[in-house]
Amino acid sequence: MIFEVWAPTVTAVELDVPGGRRPMSPGQDGWWSAAVPEAGHGTRYGFVLDGDGPYPDPRSRWQPEGIFGPSAVYDHAHFTWTDHGWKGRDLRGSVIYELHIGTFTTEGTFEAAAEKLQHLTELGVDLVEIMPVAPVPGSRNWGYDGVDLYAVNHTYGGPDGLKTLVDACHQAGLGVILDVVYNHLGPSGNFLHPFGPYFSGFAGSYWGEAVNLDGPGSDVVRRYFIDNALQWLRDYHVDGLRLDAVHALHDRRATHLLAELSDEVDVLSCSVGRPLTLIAESDLNDPRMVRSRDADGYGMTAQWNDDVHHALHTAVSGEHHGYYADFAGLSALAKVLTSGVMHDGGHSSFRGRAHGRSFAGVPGHRLVACLQNHDQIGNRPMGDRLPIPELKLGAGLLLTSPFTPMLFMGEEWGARAPFLFFSDHVDPELRDSEGGRRQREFEGFGYAWEAPDPSEEETFLRSKLDWSELKDEEHWSLLCWYRDLTALRRALPELSDPRLDRVRVDHDPDDRWLVMRRGSLAVSVNFSPESLTLPIPLGVVLLASDENMSETPEGARLPGQSLVIHRPDT
Known part of the structure; x- marks a missing residue:
């Protein structure tokens, strides 16, 4: 197995594996490598940089002992999938x-x-x-x-x-x-700094140091x-x-x-x-x-x-x-x-x-x-x-x-x-x-x-x-x-229609009601704790949060804090 790591600022890298440390060979653009034929799925390892370490692999796929423990080799072929017929899920229309x-x-x-x-x-x-x-x-x-x-x-x-x-x-x-x-990255167990210029040197947000996306060395980052x-x-x-x-x-x-x-x-x-x-x-x-x-x-x-x-x-x-x-x-x-x-x-x-x-x-x-x-x-x-x-x-x-x-x-x-x-x-x-x-x-x-x-x-x-x-x-x-x-x-296709220019909304900020129209459908809401009559006919009720909806000559009568999805007779 070939182990590789990017460490462009150090002079020597060693691979720490069971049985001892092995020197790694420098390559192009700050990459180091070492071949360990006997290593395989589950082998524990780490990297020693100019005598410091061992540190976990920046690209470690497996940390079976947590963030302060060694990395472990993980072979993706080790897992057997059964989703061969899966064709994916489009975001459109999804919940x-x-x-x-x-x-x-x-x-x-x-x-x-x-x-x-x-x-x-x-x-x-x-x-x-x-x-x-x-x-x-x-x-x-x-x-x-x-x-x-x-x-x-x-x-x-x-x-x-x-x-x-x-x-x-x-x-x-x-x-x-x-x-x-x-x-x-998190404030504890982040061992990227010794490996190279992963960070920009300033607080990128309240949560931590900014990652280096545009400075020297940022191509690899x-x-x-x-x-x-x-x-x-x-x-x-x-x-x-x-x-x-x-x-x-x-x-x-x-x-x-x-x-x-x-x-x-x-x-x-x-x-x-x-x-x-x-x-x-x-x-x-x-x-x-x-x-x-x-x-x-x-x-x-x-x-x-x-x-x-x-x-x-x-x-x-x-x-x-x-x-x-x-x-x-x-x-x-x-x-x-x-x-x-x-x-x-x-x-x-x-x-x-x-x-x-x-x-x-x-x-x-x-x-x-x-x-x-x-x-x-x-x-x-x-x-x-x-x-x-x-x-x-x-x-x-x-x-x-x-x-x-x-x-x-x-x-x-x-x-x-x-x-x-x-x-x-x-x-x-x-x-x-x-x-x-x-x-x-x-x-x-x-x-x-x-x-x-x-x-x-x-x-x-x-x-x-x-x-x-x-x-x-x-x-x-x-x-x-x-x-x-x-x-x-x-x-109902009207309800998943993503065209914002097809949505119409009427509302009354004082009486606290709102009607959202989706095609021929209406979603009428009474936010008030009191019953209200909305100036829209109830028509055909498809779904209601309260069974006490009713129709009056003035429009739909909704109990306090209720919502109805309906098709008004208009």
Whole structure:
């Protein structure tokens, strides 16, 4: 077997393997290599740089003893796939379900998650989005402190475990999107610095040092991230990637890393014969993110759309602190449902400046929208979720909107478990300071910050879903509501039509009602706790959150906090 590593700034590299250290030979452009014929699947190894180390392989595929242990050889041919007939899953018309492996089940493993796939197929989900699985410090983490980006967290089940889950998803007809983090690496166990110029030398974001995408040596660094993305799509049969916080990628090159990645993924898609999806999390509200490469865009398939979340959350909850301030009032919800974004060049009070550009001409399926996700729940001090009445209204609008809807684990039955911020840093200083760091991150967000200690195991355990809640009538009823909504979305083309210019919205900010028209269909919502008569005939009711809907000469009579999908007789 040939071992290779890029280390352009050192004078000597040794390979540490069972039996001792072996010198590596220098090659071109800072690459070193060594042949070890007896090495194979499972062989432990590391690299010694100018006498320091051993360090894990920057491209380690397997860290069976965690981030501070040796790397292990992983042969992708060691796993036997059964998804040979899988043709992929297109994002268009799909419903996404986001989950965190560690808290989705009591066991917190890939194997246990695979046992819940029937629940997801019956819910009407098309794509499962898995929060980051790269190795992290300790035994519990959201995943955004990952290092050893080519490996898979051993506490979840390692590389074979992830493949087993992807294989099972495909057998169930579900595509898989994997959340990856390329804008920074975790603060503990990051051993890339000794190997070469992987970082730019300045804080790229609140979360860490910027990666080197445009400075000296950045050709290989860019390749490090592009090859990583291709690994998940090719070797793990993943159907798409969600790229974390791409606004924190500092790249001044003429061709942005995302555009380069888009081109490479298109080539791979042609090779494997199935659609491959790239979803960017971007805070820029820049339509170039999702415009095609031939239109001088970055070529992302879609991007997360926080504006839709903020408008929905404000409408159903009444909150208007922090970044929700610009979304107070139903006019904001009306705007995002018809324009895609709220901030399209106007003033953002939270940022104190103008923000965004118009998304005119961008189809709605390129905007991934949600009522809840890991950030919007977990960034609240107590990780609290929306109550069931608010979920009913929000889900009714989300799943009939022109966007690609995304649900967050447990939302579909109104899970009581919070989703708190948790970590398990081994470094005592990081462990002790994590709570304070988290509080500082959200200064100015309008929260009275009284959060559980993220380092306590109980914080993590409280965030695990309680599947026994499905035995309760209230939770089962909400699950049926979500199932009915996804089924209706799939059955009626008007509800998945992504053309934003075909959406019409009427609303009354004082009486707090809104009507969204999708072709001949209407989605009428009464946000008020009082019964209201809307100036629209009820007609044929297809789905209602409350059976006490009625017709009056003036229009449809809706009980307080209710939603109805109907075909008015007009």
